[in-house]
Amino acid sequence: MLLTERTTPTRGPDRARRGRADRPGRKAALLLSPTFLVLALVVGYPLLAALRESLFRGGDELDESGFIVTGERFVGLDNYTAVFGEASARFWNAFANTTLFTVTTVAAEVVIGTAMAVVMHRAMRGRGLVRASILVPWAIPTAVAGLLWRWIFQADGVANSLLGTELLWTADGWPAKLAVIIADTWKTAPFVGLLVLAGLQLIPQDVHEAARLDGAGAWQQFWRVTLPLVKPALLVAVLFRLLDALRMFDLPFVLVGAQKGAVETLSMLAWDEANQVRYGPAAAYAVLLFLYVAVVAFVFVRLLGADLLGDRRARRAGARA
Amino acid sequence: MRKAAIAVLMASALAAVGCGSDTGSRTPGDADGRGPITFATLKDGTGTVPELVQRWNADHPDEKVTIVELPEGADGQRQKLVQQAQTKSDVYDVITIDIPWNAEFAARRWITELPREQFAVDGFFDAPLRGSEYRGKLYSIPHFTGSAMLYYREDLLDRAGVEPPSTWTELRAACAKVLALPAAEGMSCYAGQHDKYEGLTVNFLEAVGSAGGEVIDEQGNPHLDTPEAKAGLEFLVDGFRDGMIPAEAITYKEEEGRRAFQQGDLVFHRNWAYIYALANADDGSSEVAGKFGVTVIPGADGPGVSSLGGNNLAVSAFSTKQATARDFIAYLTSLDTQLEHAKGSAYPMTRTEVYTDPGLREQYPYLPVLKDGIEQARPRPSIVRYGDASTAIQESVYAALKGERTVDAALAEMQRALSEIAEGS
Numbered sequence: 001m002l003l004t005e006r007t008t009p010t011r012g013p014d015r016a017r018r019g020r021a022d023r024p025g026r027k028a029a030l031l032l033s034p035t036f037l038v039l040a041l042v043v044g045y046p047l048l049a050a051l052r053e054s055l056f057r058g059g060d061e062l063d064e065s066g067f068i069v070t071g072e073r074f075v076g077l078d079n080y081t082a083v084f085g086e087a088s089a090r091f092w093n094a095f096a097n098t099t100l101f102t103v104t105t106v107a108a109e110v111v112i113g114t115a116m117a118v119v120m121h122r123a124m125r126g127r128g129l130v131r132a133s134i135l136v137p138w139a140i141p142t143a144v145a146g147l148l149w150r151w152i153f154q155a156d157g158v159a160n161s162l163l164g165t166e167l168l169w170t171a172d173g174w175p176a177k178l179a180v181i182i183a184d185t186w187k188t189a190p191f192v193g194l195l196v197l198a199g200l201q202l203i204p205q206d207v208h209e210a211a212r213l214d215g216a217g218a219w220q221q222f223w224r225v226t227l228p229l230v231k232p233a234l235l236v237a238v239l240f241r242l243l244d245a246l247r248m249f250d251l252p253f254v255l256v257g258a259q260k261g262a263v264e265t266l267s268m269l270a271w272d273e274a275n276q277v278r279y280g281p282a283a284a285y286a287v288l289l290f291l292y293v294a295v296v297a298f299v300f301v302r303l304l305g306a307d308l309l310g311d312r313r314a315r316r317a318g319a320r321a
Numbered sequence: 322m323r324k325a326a327i328a329v330l331m332a333s334a335l336a337a338v339g340c341g342s343d344t345g346s347r348t349p350g351d352a353d354g355r356g357p358i359t360f361a362t363l364k365d366g367t368g369t370v371p372e373l374v375q376r377w378n379a380d381h382p383d384e385k386v387t388i389v390e391l392p393e394g395a396d397g398q399r400q401k402l403v404q405q406a407q408t409k410s411d412v413y414d415v416i417t418i419d420i421p422w423n424a425e426f427a428a429r430r431w432i433t434e435l436p437r438e439q440f441a442v443d444g445f446f447d448a449p450l451r452g453s454e455y456r457g458k459l460y461s462i463p464h465f466t467g468s469a470m471l472y473y474r475e476d477l478l479d480r481a482g483v484e485p486p487s488t489w490t491e492l493r494a495a496c497a498k499v500l501a502l503p504a505a506e507g508m509s510c511y512a513g514q515h516d517k518y519e520g521l522t523v524n525f526l527e528a529v530g531s532a533g534g535e536v537i538d539e540q541g542n543p544h545l546d547t548p549e550a551k552a553g554l555e556f557l558v559d560g561f562r563d564g565m566i567p568a569e570a571i572t573y574k575e576e577e578g579r580r581a582f583q584q585g586d587l588v589f590h591r592n593w594a595y596i597y598a599l600a601n602a603d604d605g606s607s608e609v610a611g612k613f614g615v616t617v618i619p620g621a622d623g624p625g626v627s628s629l630g631g632n633n634l635a636v637s638a639f640s641t642k643q644a645t646a647r648d649f650i651a652y653l654t655s656l657d658t659q660l661e662h663a664k665g666s667a668y669p670m671t672r673t674e675v676y677t678d679p680g681l682r683e684q685y686p687y688l689p690v691l692k693d694g695i696e697q698a699r700p701r702p703s704i705v706r707y708g709d710a711s712t713a714i715q716e717s718v719y720a721a722l723k724g725e726r727t728v729d730a731a732l733a734e735m736q737r738a739l740s741e742i743a744e745g746s
Contacts, residue, residue, distance in 0.1 A: 066455065067428055068428045156581075170516075257516065276709060277429075
């Protein structure tokens, strides 16, 4: 949403020509209406429904004959105060896990993904094969990847025999965190690699030639030429990965299991509540997660996005000139 | 102007969406309705259930049954059934539930009360039948049941000259002798299911029951402040501390434990009946084929008390053909059908007479042990908030097993949490 808003061009001049613009404005609104309708359907409605649900509670009282009283009652912000009150330890633990996983996996994926992209970009024999094999982890469904890594990390599994350790990776504890970080990095670094590769392929060869003529070494070329030029693509990849990692669910769920404090994320918390048929608290967790994701996305786009789009626009202008 | 137009469009879109959501397929349910029905059940690898359904269909052309498979794993199964009930959908008529959900599903009016006389209830084992009741009324019919069994390495026990144990002390003594054998090098004594999931709750309930206690009584009140509860938890905690249970068993669910036993890593293993055939497979997948036996799980002073596993059949309250649904359940759980069913699949049946059938006893040599186990077994607590209770138990027991909480602290915390749950429901 934020990206599209920023790319909508010429808001200022449009307002200046208001008198003339009224008609085209209406036309634009009309033309955009299908988009808004779809957005309202797939974004607006679930969001509002979740917000509404988070203010209600139900199904937790028994009547005299032992049946659960049906219907929901309005409880205001009680579900939220409960999150920060009686359930606060669990919530902050999940919040910390979510943040830890996001920061560590995205950082690792950027480094490894960029390295993969550079390798994939190289013109060499068997390039097709290398590209395909690097992308394999990305093509595997997360739940399946979770199972594969669970076998690797089980007590008598490959990980322990390779490392010569006797760690219990899938028990509740720090090895479980590490297991999730490793598996997620393995799984999604190719995604970053793919986007960076697309960015790399846009860089004209002559820039590198010029750099070489000027006497830049391989490392200097990468650091001073390749990286700045590939930055826009890299930022998009990082943004996608951030949003994705913040709502991480299936990998820790399958790899380590539900209700394990070491790897419980905010999404898992919401799922757990919903599974116990407590939709109010579940919706409250979901709304809090949504706010967290929204804030992160907003800050990211504000801090880096302006630069990102600026770069691109400048480049386009340069190409045209 | 433009903004106003957009706002109007947005508002109308939302309104349209809002109206649309109210028209779900809600049905009031019909207690006497008849017609073709669906049977939501778990995947049957042996193909026996589909055969039994076909036989029903041949006799009831107007009330044909269609099998719908539920997701594998209790979580997925539960999620599907909850969704179905939340939308009050009539897509499932007969549903398969895990036995501890009986109370909750009944209290939520998702399943209907069943008339005892239609189902010949006297033939069922007592424990599964009790687990199918909520506040004295019957809400589901036991389809499969099962108690834990103690799998032991008969070859090693014979070599060490010890009998299969029936108490925890005997179990430890037997281990001391067996593990002294050169052939038992690198092996561990015992393991059950100790990962943090429903299996841990089952193992803990069993340990307390086998020490003569009861975690939650029939009124839903917890009793963790008893010496029996302490003895039960100590059996597990001390087991981990002194290495009777190997450290990696903290990651064991049913399958991990089975693998360890099959690889010859364990002298004793607590598991369900389903692993018998797998551990006895002579295709090379099991190193213990023909080398093990089963007995009733041990307890503090005598044979232990198992937790009851199993699946029940219930009639969805949203079904419009509940009369047919009841008939079908009666057919599927009748003695004749169960005898037939048992021939094709190793799932433990719920009628006592199945266990005395000579043909079946030959086919499944563990049947007498299983029968003893089920007769001793106890259903898991029949409380509405079972899921929360199980989570609270797992939380404390797991922390105690990992040494993060003392036995006393874990029991006190469990008592507090379970009392809160009992009050809330």
